[in-house]
Amino acid sequence: MVVRVRGRALPHGEYVDLYADGDRWTTDPVRNVEAVVEGWLLPGLVDAHTHPGVEVPGEPLDDLMLRDHLRQHVDAGVTAIRSPGLAGEPPDWFGADPDLPRAWHAGPWLAQHGQFFDGWGRRVDHDEMAAVASAQAVRTGWVKIIGDWSSAGVPVPVDVLTGVVDAVHAVGGRVAVHTQQAGGGAAAVAAGVDSVEHGMLLEPELLTRMAEQGTAxxxxxxxxxxxxxxxLRRDDSPGKRWFVEGARVHASLVAAAAEAGVRVLAGTDSLPHGRIMDEVRALAAAGMRPHDALAAASWDARAYLGLPGLEPGAPADAVVYAEDPRTDLDQLDHPIAVVLRGRLVRGGH
Incomplete structure (x- = not known):
């Protein structure tokens, strides 16, 4: 099927008329067009933090569930995902099936002994973490470190994280770090990781450094x-106080990060899958401009993954809406068409 899309394209808002020539956009007419889609065009949505294929922490990766979760993403207009941690080694079709999103993943989570969910990830000694992370990055391009865990776990020391970053960068990979403690966040930023995941209780004074060094x-x-x-309904405990303190100020942290020039990426990390629009609305409600909240789930996130937007030669992904979603983020709930790898996988005519 040859697909043609035309309309106002974000982020610039200018009119474009593109043909899918295989998995690449072109402005040159392609013969035998079978589907023409018109509207407001985004270059495909991205969920930058999702763990498909499992629903209960500690359970193994389920291939059938994985496929179902990925279909839910596509139905929402998500044409690319980043999975910073998977419950198992994905099947060969992961990221390659023409009907399912492009995918980046970090393999199993790497954690300190005694931390993270039993049955998931890999526990690694500090003196082995850089080598294990480097080997993972060679295989998949990304590695995910559990930098701290819950309220009481001691964070991975900054010198260990720095060694991980140096080793992974040396092989051309990137490092994502889970952190929900102030100490873990400070160590991640000091080590120069590529992305901070969650970042709850991150000290605001670190945001300028994150922006300067490119930590998302x-x-x-x-x-x-x-x-x-x-x-909030739970009995009082140190764990409850820790989570409530961080969650209550997290929206203001997001707004401050955007203001400081930190690249913010939209990720759901929750069930059901295919709800990236909820994260976009949450980012906007926190104080990000709707344009920038959309960027976090579309063109800016795609650029972070090395994917160009709606331009000749770019991968042929697009999600199409009847109206400008920047003026009404609820448009995200109603894509009129989704194009993935040059194929119309939802809607259109």
Missing amino acids: LTPTLHGLQQVLPEV
């Missing part, structure tokens, strides 16, 4: 906000 923030804001009411 994936705040998973909506997911944390969803959990907060349930945590």
Whole structure:
């Protein structure tokens, strides 16, 4: 099927008329067009923090569930995902199936002994972490470190994280770090990691350094906000106080990060899959401009993954809306068409 898309394209808002020539956009007419889609065009959405293929922490990766979760992403207009941590080695079709999103992943989570969910990830000694991380990055391009865990776990020391970053960067990979403690966040930023995942309780004075060194923030804001009411109902404990303190100020941290020039990436980290629009709305409600909240889930996130936007030669992904989603973020709930790898996988005519 040859697909043609035309309309106002974000981020610039100018009119474009593109043909899918295989998996590449071109302005040159392609014969035998079978589908023409018109509207407001985004170059495909991105969920930069999602763990498909499992629903209960500690359970193994389920291939059928993985495929179902990825279909839910596509239905929402998500044409690329980053999975910073998977419950198992993905099947060969992961990231390559023409009907499912492009995918980047970090393999199993790497954690300190005694931390993270039992049955998931790999526990690694400090003196082995750089070598293990480097080997993972050679295989998949990314590695994910559990920099701290819950309220009481001691964070990975900054010198260990620095060694990981140096080793992974030496082989051309990138490092994502889970952190929800101030100390863990400070260590991640000092080590120069590529992305901070969650970043709860991150000290605001670190944001300028993050922007300067190119460390992205994936705040998973909506997911944390969803959990907060349930945590508030729990009996008082140090863990409850830790989570409530961080979750209550997380929106203001996101706004400050955007203001400081930190690259913010939209990621859900929650069930059900295919709800990236909830994170975009949460980012906007926190104080990001709707344009920038959309960028975090589309063109800017794609650039972070090395994917150009709606231009000749770029991968042929697009999600199409009836109206400008910047003026009405609820448009994200109603894509009229999704084009993935040059194929119309939802809607159109």
